[in-house]
Amino acid sequence: MSDILLSLKGVKTYYGKIVALRGIDLDVHRGEIVTVIGANGAGKSTTMMTICGVTRAREGQIIYDGENITTLPTHQIVKKAIAQSPEGRRIFGRMTVLENLQMGAAVIDYAHFEEDLRMVYDLFPILEKRQSQRGGTLSGGEQQMLAIGRALMARPKLLMLDEPSLGLAPLVVKQIFEVVKELNEKQGLTVFLVEQNAYHALRLAHRGYVMINGQITMSGGGKELLSNPEVQAAYLEGG
């Protein structure tokens, strides 16, 4: 079994004639937290969507758990234990918290529902308090917790998070990132995180990639990038 869980090799993605990813190479090892940081419009969400097959790579390959998934339909990719918490959270606003979590578990036919629900409630106790409340009535932070909880109900091998900090208060961001760290340390969960919030993302991640205009321009250890003057000037100062 390879140490690499996910590998992108020369991935190019277009929206019509517009190129969004210009040949991305990156690896995520088993048990790692890897982040892609970059400004608005750099191509972070497109990277995530391309991995899930929602947006198709026109060139290059996506290898997951030793298998080429580049052209697989999204529903088959999801079945391979890749779970995503998308940008903007996309929770089901009219459904209750509990129903949202049931939706996450549907992917694996509710095989471990009670056990996994307990795990999610232990990670995010506020979700248990709010379990009968409609998703749309939750605060932004609670909705983000619900989106992550829903992804966890699918028992992912790879958890992908798209800008979990977006629009949230610093304290809530800290709390959510601590849970991600705990999941990684205690359960060995592999996490792929794309973030504009470079400070929090690089502090959390074992390794990071910097993306500019659809290209990876720099990579290194999370702490190493955090102390890199170019990264500091572009993404951290005043941020």
Ligand code: ATP
């Ligand atoms: P954000 O933080 O805003 O989500 P991002 O780094 O995730 O930024 P993407 O959303 O992946 O960036 O966008 C990459 C590029 O592709 C941008 O230039 C964007 O305008 C373009 N783009 C994204 N979605 C579409 C689309 N559906 N149609 C056309 N162009 C798109």
